[in-house]
Amino acid sequence: MPELFDTAPLIRKLESIFVLSDEEKHAVQSINGTVKAFGAHEDVVREGDAPSVSCLLLDGFMHRYKVLPDGKRQILAIHTPGDIPDLQSLLLRRQDHSLAASVPSTAAFIPHEALRALIRSRPTVADLFWRDTLVDAAIFRAWIESLGRCSALGHLAHLVCEVYTRLRAVGLTNGCSYGLPFTQTELGDALGLSTVHVNRTLQEMRGEGLIEFQHGRLTILDWTRLKAAAQFDPGYLHLRDPHASV
Amino acid sequence: MPELFDTAPLIRKLESIFVLSDEEKHAVQSINGTVKAFGAHEDVVREGDAPSVSCLLLDGFMHRYKVLPDGKRQILAIHTPGDIPDLQSLLLRRQDHSLAASVPSTAAFIPHEALRALIRSRPTVADLFWRDTLVDAAIFRAWIESLGRCSALGHLAHLVCEVYTRLRAVGLTNGCSYGLPFTQTELGDALGLSTVHVNRTLQEMRGEGLIEFQHGRLTILDWTRLKAAAQFDPGYLHLRDPHASV
DNA sequence: CGAAGGCTTGATAGACCTCAAACACAGTGG
DNA sequence: CCACTGTGTTTGAGGTCTATCAAGCCTTCG
Numbered sequence: 001m002p003e004l005f006d007t008a009p010l011i012r013k014l015e016s017i018f019v020l021s022d023e024e025k026h027a028v029q030s031i032n033g034t035v036k037a038f039g040a041h042e043d044v045v046r047e048g049d050a051p052s053v054s055c056l057l058l059d060g061f062m063h064r065y066k067v068l069p070d071g072k073r074q075i076l077a078i079h080t081p082g083d084i085p086d087l088q089s090l091l092l093r094r095q096d097h098s099l100a101a102s103v104p105s106t107a108a109f110i111p112h113e114a115l116r117a118l119i120r121s122r123p124t125v126a127d128l129f130w131r132d133t134l135v136d137a138a139i140f141r142a143w144i145e146s147l148g149r150c151s152a153l154g155h156l157a158h159l160v161c162e163v164y165t166r167l168r169a170v171g172l173t174n175g176c177s178y179g180l181p182f183t184q185t186e187l188g189d190a191l192g193l194s195t196v197h198v199n200r201t202l203q204e205m206r207g208e209g210l211i212e213f214q215h216g217r218l219t220i221l222d223w224t225r226l227k228a229a230a231q232f233d234p235g236y237l238h239l240r241d242p243h244a245s246v
Numbered sequence: 247m248p249e250l251f252d253t254a255p256l257i258r259k260l261e262s263i264f265v266l267s268d269e270e271k272h273a274v275q276s277i278n279g280t281v282k283a284f285g286a287h288e289d290v291v292r293e294g295d296a297p298s299v300s301c302l303l304l305d306g307f308m309h310r311y312k313v314l315p316d317g318k319r320q321i322l323a324i325h326t327p328g329d330i331p332d333l334q335s336l337l338l339r340r341q342d343h344s345l346a347a348s349v350p351s352t353a354a355f356i357p358h359e360a361l362r363a364l365i366r367s368r369p370t371v372a373d374l375f376w377r378d379t380l381v382d383a384a385i386f387r388a389w390i391e392s393l394g395r396c397s398a399l400g401h402l403a404h405l406v407c408e409v410y411t412r413l414r415a416v417g418l419t420n421g422c423s424y425g426l427p428f429t430q431t432e433l434g435d436a437l438g439l440s441t442v443h444v445n446r447t448l449q450e451m452r453g454e455g456l457i458e459f460q461h462g463r464l465t466i467l468d469w470t471r472l473k474a475a476a477q478f479d480p481g482y483l484h485l486r487d488p489h490a491s492v
Numbered sequence: 493c494g495a496a497g498g499c500t501t502g503a504t505a506g507a508c509c510t511c512a513a514a515c516a517c518a519g520t521g522g
Numbered sequence: 523c524c525a526c527t528g529t530g531t532t533t534g535a536g537g538t539c540t541a542t543c544a545a546g547c548c549t550t551c552g
Contacts (some may be wrong), residue, residue: 021460072395076387084294088384091377096384096482125365130376133383138342138406140386141312141322146392148438150345152540183498192394194541199500218470231315236342275531396510438507445532 002032005108009058009170013082016169017135017238027122033110045086045099053109054090057083060105061181065099065189075190077139078102078163078182082170087133090115103181103216119185125184131238138236147192150231152201155191156231159216160211165234169241176223181216248278251354255304255416259328260374262415263381263484273368279356284347290331291345299355300336303329306351307427311435312343321436322347323385324409324428328416333379336361349427349462377484384482393438396477398447401437403476406457406464411480415487422469427462 007029014020014028033056038044044055044062055062062079064086076097079085085099090112101107110209119126146155163180167173182190188198206213210226212219220226253275256360260266260274271299279302290308291300301308311330322343325331331345336358345386347353365372388408406426413424428436434444451457456472458465466472 011511064387066391068391068395069479074391074394076390088380091373092384092484094379094481094484096484097387108281120369123369126369127337127371130379133376133380134334134338137379137383137386138338140383140390141310141343143322143330144322144386144389144393145312145314147390148320148435185498189394195498197540197543200540203500233315235340236336238340238342415544430532441530442510442532443508446508449532 002034002111004032005035005141006058007031009082010056010084011082012170014132015240017240018128018131019240020128021124024122024125024128027118027125028128031110031114031118031208033108033114035106035108035153037106037152038104040103041221043098043100045089045095047095049095050093051086051089051095052113053111054084054115054157055086055099056108057081057085058106058108060107061179062099062100062107062180063102063182063186063190064097064099074192075186076143077136078159078190080163080167080170080172084129084132087129087136090129120187135238138238142236152191152193152197153204154230155193156187156198156201156205157210157226158232159187159190160220161227161230161232164218164220165237165239169237169239176221178216179216180213180218186192219229248280248357250278251281252304253277255329256302257328258416261486263486264377265376265486266374267370270368270371270374273357273371274374275365277356277360277364279354279360281352281354283352284350286349287346289346290353291335291341291343293341295341296339297332297335297341298359299357300330301332301345302354302356302360302396303331304354306353307348307425308345308351308353309348309428309432310345310437319435320438321432322389323382324405324436326409326413326416326418330375330378333375335383336375348432353370356461381484384484388482397452398439398443399435400475400477401439401476402433402444402447402451403456403472404478405433405437406466407473407478407480408483410464410466410487411483411485415483415485422467423463423465425462426459426464433466 011025033053045051047066054125057079059081062085064076065073066076067073077085086095089095094209119129146158150158164173167178172178184198184202185195188195190197202213209221210229211221257271257274263304290298303325305327308331310322311319312322313319323331332341335341336356365375392404394424396404408420409426410424413419418424430444430448434441448459455467456475457467
């Protein structure tokens with residue numbers, strides 16, 4: 001039962017990385033799909049699936065992850081409202097990773113057929129979506145850089161800076177504070193660290209007066225020093241207005 | 247001075263991940279651009295550039311990399327003939343990373359205008375290119391997984407498996423052997439390891455009878471055990487015929 | 493109140509890094 | 523032809539970062 005849903009998060013997300021014409025905005029607003037709610041830690045799409053719909057996150061948080069044969073988990077990406085975490089399934093049949101709700105979340109499922117019709121009829125909308133997947137890839141590159149060459153503290157700081165900047169670009173921060181609804185184990189799976197070491201790194205960052213983090217809410221206490229510790233440069237996010245974040 | 251060049255590597259690459267119609271093949275073959283040669287370690291595109299052409303690797307090897315403010319380098323991707331390593335510059339103005347020739351290489355530079363004209367006139371060719379960038383992103387995800395959750399040996403084994411599988415898909419292997427023209431320092435920068443540790447890990451793999459590696463040529467001695475050590479599953483490469491590699 | 497999940501702490505072990513030096517090899521110039 | 527240089531590989535020793543194991547604590551929730 002396709003229905004219209006609130007496209008504001010999607011519009012805000014697309015506008016954060018692209019200038020939209022009125023025509024494009026109307027085209028995007030006309031998208032419809034099936035809205036569904038997910039509980040915390042519930043899988044949305046699983047590795048190996050071949051979905052015929054793509055998922056637009058409307059509210060909550062999602063993350064993408066892989067599980068290795070030996071059982072270890074690696075979180076690949078964190079998604080916020082307006083993201084289409086599995087847009088790539090439009091062109092890559094088999095999912096090479098899974099997608100799950102991090103907290104109770106709602107999402108709209110848009111049939112691939114509808115997306116194809118839309119991008120066929122409006123090539124500039126195709127560019128919007130293509131570009132969105134390219135920014136996604138740019139974020140992966142930044143994660144590779146941090147995983148490969150940063151200390152635990154630098155890497156965690158980078159994650160904090162990135163999520164803050166992305167949320168701020170879509171208007172979901174509250175001053176220097178934002179919701180980061182992940183356990184220390186989940187942060188470890190995102191950063192390639194053990195839970196214990198995440199805990200100690202968080203303590204160090206608190207001790208340094210860089211951040212506060214409790215009950216899933218993160219507060220930045222010293223943006224300048226945090227950014228320096230993370231060696232954070234928001235260029236890779238390809239935001240229209242990168243300085244809106246500072 | 248645009249010229250026609252050998253599109254065979256590109257065609258082979260695209261055919262490794264997609265079924266091409268004759269019409270699409272002809273469209274791709276009609277692409278022209280400027281051919282240029284690069285010396286080893288020469289930069290092709292630099293972080294911060296806003297190129298108006300995209301680079302198609304015809305012969306040799308290239309790699310993409312970032313340099314952190316503290317001077318550390320992280321290699322993000324390894325490219326083989328037929329790849330278009332900076333296709334994303336078609337839609338993302340500023341390069342968020344650099345591209346360099348790993349060994350003496352030749353590449354064709356295709357103006358963005360020509361690419362845009364091509365994909366406007368043939369939407370299915372647009373899908374080809376979009377899909378290519380999505381596979382690129384899938385490879386980044388696999389690197390994140392290995393960086394975050396694998397030991398040095400597992401990660402190095404994964405890299406060996408990946409490059410082997412990709413080269414084999416475009417017909418550039420020689421039995422169980424292929425050119426991998428990287429120094430141990432470069433491998434370290436790709437794997438997030440020190441040169442010394444790469445050296446010791448290579449020795450361990452040689453001692454285990456998994457691989458041979460000298461003078462830039464890699465030979466796989468025991469594919470089954472190598473694959474197991476790497477926890478390698480080629481699904482993420484989204485090849486049309488994933489089993490051609492085994 | 494008990495159970496479960498998440499957070500915190502301590503102790504120990506292991507993987508990997510850094511520094512330093514020796515070795516191998518190819519290219520260069522006298 | 524041979525020193526000389528530069529780059530890449532190899533080896534050793536010591537140190538640091540992070541993982542693992544194990545336990546205790548705290549909060550939430552049924």
